[in-house]
Amino acid sequence: MAKTPDPSSLPEVVKPSCEAIKILKGQKALVTGASSGIGEAIALALGKAGADVAVNYIADESTAQGVVEAIRKEGSRAIAVHGDVSKEADVLNVYQQMYKEFGTIDILVNNAGIQRDAPLEKMTLEHWNQVIGVNLTGQFLCAREAVKEFKRRGVRKEVSCAAGKIICMSSVHQMIPWAGHVNYASSKGGIHMLMESIAQEVAPFRIRVNSIAPGAIRTAINKSAWSTPEAYNELMKLVPYKRIGEPEDIAHCAVWLASDYADYITGTTIFIDGGMTLFPGFETGG
Numbered sequence: 171m172a173k174t175p176d177p178s179s180l181p182e183v184v185k186p187s188c189e190a191i192k193i194l195k196g197q198k199a200l201v202t203g204a205s206s207g208i209g210e211a212i213a214l215a216l217g218k219a220g221a222d223v224a225v226n227y228i229a230d231e232s233t234a235q236g237v238v239e240a241i242r243k244e245g246s247r248a249i250a251v252h253g254d255v256s257k258e259a260d261v262l263n264v265y266q267q268m269y270k271e272f273g274t275i276d277i278l279v280n281n282a283g284i285q286r287d288a289p290l291e292k293m294t295l296e297h298w299n300q301v302i303g304v305n306l307t308g309q310f311l312c313a314r315e316a317v318k319e320f321k322r323r324g325v326r327k328e329v330s331c332a333a334g335k336i337i338c339m340s341s342v343h344q345m346i347p348w349a350g351h352v353n354y355a356s357s358k359g360g361i362h363m364l365m366e367s368i369a370q371e372v373a374p375f376r377i378r379v380n381s382i383a384p385g386a387i388r389t390a391i392n393k394s395a396w397s398t399p400e401a402y403n404e405l406m407k408l409v410p411y412k413r414i415g416e417p418e419d420i421a422h423c424a425v426w427l428a429s430d431y432a433d434y435i436t437g438t439t440i441f442i443d444g445g446m447t448l449f450p451g452f453e454t455g456g
């Protein structure tokens with residue numbers, strides 16, 4: 171029988187507390203997969219920083235509505251928008267709903283992602299296609315629509331020096347191979363080149379495109395890697411900073427990267443991993 175972990179023996183949750191400054195006031199943001207984990211934290215942080223936020227979700231409408239309510243409490247506008255990022259018609263519909271409510275887009279956070287793990291010989295084509303479809307094709311479809319609008323509208327000086335910003339959620343597995351997860355690692359490796367190629371193509375239009383590559387962050391996607399003391403201690407062997415990352419660690423960077431404080435940054439991947447990529451060549455969990 172599986173051991174039930176004693177919650178008091180799990181390590182303390184470290185949520186960095188940073189004052190929210192309204193550096194994104196007047197900007198309109200879309201965050202995909204924003205009803206949980208990293209996407210939820212980013213949507214909340216963008217809202218706290220003054221942006222109006224479209225909270226995309228695929229499954230859990232009530233949780234997405236909870237995120238919307240929390241953003242509204244911070245004084246920003248927010249809507250929940252249903253849509254599967256791997257389906258072109260859904261993506262077009264998400265953007266239509268967003269434009270109906272907010273008129274335009276300034277910030278896209280391409281966050282939605284899934285894992286369907288199996289050893290190579292047991293990995294089905296369906297699981298391969300699902301992961302590539304959501305993690306890579308989904309980012310392409312959402313970025314394409316955002317770029318159309320950024321180019322059509324151009325820079326609004328009163329809002330930002332850039333015509334638009336895209337943040338792609340990658341992973342340390344864009345550079346660390348991950349045995350048993352070849353679909354996921356391939357999708358994140360693909361995001362690396364997708365992001366850099368789009369960044370190069372659209373830079374002359376004052377559109378900035380960057381990636382964040384998280385290490386192990388405490389969310390549902392990698393629960394087995396942190397939910398027991400044994401698993402957590404094992405994970406910490408890979409993390410020089412000796413704590414798991416929290417979704418807020420990613421969200422704070424996303425706010426800054428979307429803001430004019432980061433105006434000269436494009437085509438870059440920021441690793442947020444407590445030093446994990448300082449030791450390449452091991453398994454992680456995200």
Ligand code: NAD
Nearest residue numbers: 203206207208254255281282283341384386387389391456
């Ligand atoms: P999560 O499972 O909480 O978040 C993923 C979100 O994507 C969920 O809200 C899910 O409903 C949504 N989603 C799934 N399929 C979708 C689809 N077809 N259309 C729209 N939304 C969809 O896990 P998370 O850790 O918050 O993951 C967020 C992103 O961060 C993912 O891209 C993941 O690969 C990446 N990441 C996470 C970690 C980590 O350690 N947690 C590490 C590296 C990268």
